[in-house]
Amino acid sequence: MRVSEALSEAPSSGVGQPVSSNFLASIAGRLSSIGQAILAFGQDDTRFREVIEALPAAIYTTDKDGRITFYNEAAELMWGRKPTLGDDQWCGSWKLYWPDGTMLPHDECPMAIALKTGKPVRGVEAVAERPDGTRVPFAPYPTPIFDASGELAGAVNMLVDLTHRKLAEENAQRLAAIVTSSDDAIISKDLNGIIKSWNRGAERLFGYNSEEAIGRPVTLLIPPERLDEEPSILERLRRGERIDHYETVRRRKDGSLVDISLTVSPIVSADGRIIGASKIARDITERKRAQEQQKVLLAEIMHRVKNTLATVQAIASQTLRRAPADEQGAFTARLHALSKAHDLLTSDKWDRAPLRAVVGAAVEPFEKERFTLEGPESWFNASMSLQVTLALHELATNAAKYGALHNRSGQVHLTWELLDVGRLKLCWRETGGPTVRPPEHKGFGSILIEHTFEEVH
Known part of the structure; x- marks a missing residue:
């Protein structure tokens, strides 16, 4: 297989830009083929260099002893330095750490393990420190390369920058903590009005626990004389409108009524579609x-x-x-x-x-x-x-x-x-x-x- 065939799905996004998880998964699945192509055609193949350099994912190769033989621009950007080919070993990072901050020796890094065991390493994460002190969380995909006789010839590795994912995870955890600890009732629902999430504030305000509320229609909380409010709210949400401080009355589990101020915002998917709504209900009885x-x-x-x-x-x-x-x-x-x-x-x-x-x-x-x-x-x-x-x-x-x-x-x-x-x-x-x-x-x-x-x- 030629390199151009192995990388036929390379995207056109620039180096250093976030790339889709689907593309990265596709490349990770083809690393063995990419390694074979590298071994067969070598680094002097013009098409090889063009395609590998165009990739937004960090990719580098080593010989069987772990000495770096090639790296692309994305790898250089991730490392923050230019390793010496044939001299730097295992990984081009200045320093390596495990996610918990423990120092990771280069000769124990995932690439070294893959070369020493002759097996790909998957499902691990590490942190690379650049010379300027900044740290980059990443997921490695080291894959051994074998020659025609089955002998170990080297390895190819792809380093996936997890910075954006980690930030997203931290933001999600921070948001989850805010939602969980909020005194206000915070509820999400889909466009059919079915409750999808339910925080402790909602449990305190309405009396239902999450098991009782999730999966049921939000009309569970609406008094019969106010049921006509929900279709109007859903229609406004479908148009992408936000509803601020709408004062109304809702019904608790015990049947009692409570005055609330309601704020409703559309929930938008990654591709821009409105898929539901978040509701914040504040008790305004006092x-x-x-x-x-x-x-x-x-x-x-x-x-x-x-x-x-x-x-x-x-x-x-x-x-x-x-x-x-x-x-x-x-x-x-x-x-x-x-x-x-x-x-x-x-x-x-x-x-x-x-x-x-x-x-x-x-x-x-x-x-x-x-x-x-x-x-x-x-x-x-x-x-x-x-x-x-x-x-x-x-x-x-x-x-x-x-x-x-x-x-x-x-x-x-x-x-x-x-x-x-x-x-x-x-x-x-x-x-x-x-x-x-x-x-x-x-x-x-x-x-x-x-x-x-x-x-x-």
Whole structure:
């Protein structure tokens, strides 16, 4: 057999690039034929050198005494050095170790064993150390070469770099440890919804052990009223979509229901096909309970604020009963504006309110159709939302008394823009109203407006 025939399946990937396990297995199975071809045609065969040098796998040969007679570029790269032909023996590595770190003498390496016993060596691994100190894990395939009379003539060896496989194994072990120790339930399933893996977190959350869950449909965990969720999830997975923090309800082994946050990601095979999904389910029961408690607390706070404002209004009505009606009305309107601002805070989040809602609530009593509101959505913190609500109420009140809202044709244009983090530009512009003059003195409203927008700035 010629070398070109023995290596007819050589790939075109470059030296030093990872090669497929199928190709390496094919070459390993043909090492005896390759050795015979080398023996028959020698290293001076041009085709021999071209093919062997093109191989991404490290290959070298020795004579019957173990002296290296040939090596290709991939072997040189693996060793990190150029052995001296006819002088270096057994292997071109600078140093050799067993996988556990024990020193491996060259005359006890797999190539030496193959030459001494006359038998191929398979199923072992070793580590080569380069002169620069880097280490390369590899699997050797030393194979004796015999001449036509059956006498040992030398050996050929292929060294398979296991670096990528070792890294993959380490990453897989690291990932497995994370999955095993995670408090979250981590489950994998195929595209038919059949459970393929089940960690301890899943066992704690749902009550089934891995033997009870693996091989069964994931609908095992879905309450009857939510079974329509699974087909939708599978369809999105087939499209390669990821589902993040999907809040839903699942059923435990004992029949009880649990609130969870679900993250689902496609599992992709080496050839790019979506073959299943991984699911991470987090128990959010405590968070849901805390949210419910917060709602109850906020409702109680709102109730107390309303009662306090009502009490203030009642006291003010008695205290100001001799005051002019317009002053009483202005005070009452301010209390109503403050009440609306509190409503915005307690209806969603106590610590902030949406800017557009704050503006809308402030101008609601003043013919909203005569206002133009433009600007991006943003949020005010609790303190600022109360101040801005009162300030806009004062601006609208002044417009109704003296400005654009005093007649039937005036308009108010209220716009805002975000300048940078923490800064907002708000513009109140009136058109179509009567001519106005600066006030002779500043009242409560003017002071409130100036103070508020100094704070906003």
